Amino acid sequence: MRKVIVANIISLDGRFAGPGGDVMVMPFASGFSEYNAARLRAAETLLLGRTTFEGFRDYWPPIADDEDAPELEREISRLNGAIDKVVVSDSLSADQTGAMAATTRIVRRAHANDAVSALRQGDGRDILIFGSHVLWNDLLANGLVDELHLMVGPGVVGDGVPAFESRPAVGLKLLEARALGDEGLALLRYAVGPERASD
Numbered sequence: 001m002r003k004v005i006v007a008n009i010i011s012l013d014g015r016f017a018g019p020g021g022d023v024m025v026m027p028f029a030s031g032f033s034e035y036n037a038a039r040l041r042a043a044e045t046l047l048l049g050r051t052t053f054e055g056f057r058d059y060w061p062p063i064a065d066d067e068d069a070p071e072l073e074r075e076i077s078r079l080n081g082a083i084d085k086v087v088v089s090d091s092l093s094a095d096q097t098g099a100m101a102a103t104t105r106i107v108r109r110a111h112a113n114d115a116v117s118a119l120r121q122g123d124g125r126d127i128l129i130f131g132s133h134v135l136w137n138d139l140l141a142n143g144l145v146d147e148l149h150l151m152v153g154p155g156v157v158g159d160g161v162p163a164f165e166s167r168p169a170v171g172l173k174l175l176e177a178r179a180l181g182d183e184g185l186a187l188l189r190y191a192v193g194p195e196r197a198s199d
Contacts, residue, residue, distance in 0.1 A: 027153025031181025050089035052131030154184030
């Protein structure tokens with residue numbers, strides 16, 4: 001059975017993004033790209049919502065051949081291009097997948113849980129979710145996330161999109177806590193367990 005792993009940065013005050021969904025206000029720090037690259041190397045499928053996919057589609061493809069880009073960013077570009085991608089969206093069409101068309105499959109929202117269940121039951125490496133806040137919150141609520149890898153950045157956003165849409169009905173068991181890089185980014189890695197005991 002494959003694992004569904006959510007890897008996201010959040011702020012100290014628990015925000016997924018700033019006002020208006022602006023992710024560029026997040027407290028990125030050294031270690032973020034390195035950890036994302038490691039997760040991509042361990043994965044076989046990238047599971048994304050439409051907004052995150054469109055950001056990836058528009059940003060990553062040209063980086064692979066940009067000699068001025070850092071080598072790690074070029075590697076992430078190559079990994080993002082090569083990995084199988086499943087995009088959950090009711091509005092995205094195949095002709096909007098651009099340079100990632102050959103490795104991208106679109107699943108409608110009504111079929112997302114069944115599609116993810118089937119992916120989990122198959123053989124292979126991890127199923128990875130970057131960004132895609134609405135998608136992973138829904139999967140978490142439906143028992144379809146195996147691990148949360150939260151990179152807690154050294155900053156307070158103050159307003160914006162909370163990481164969790166509601167209190168999860170599942171238990172969380174801490175597997176690992178460590179610093180990433182030397183600028184205050186911390187990794188908190190949790191296993192998602194059975195239903196949380198009632199209070």
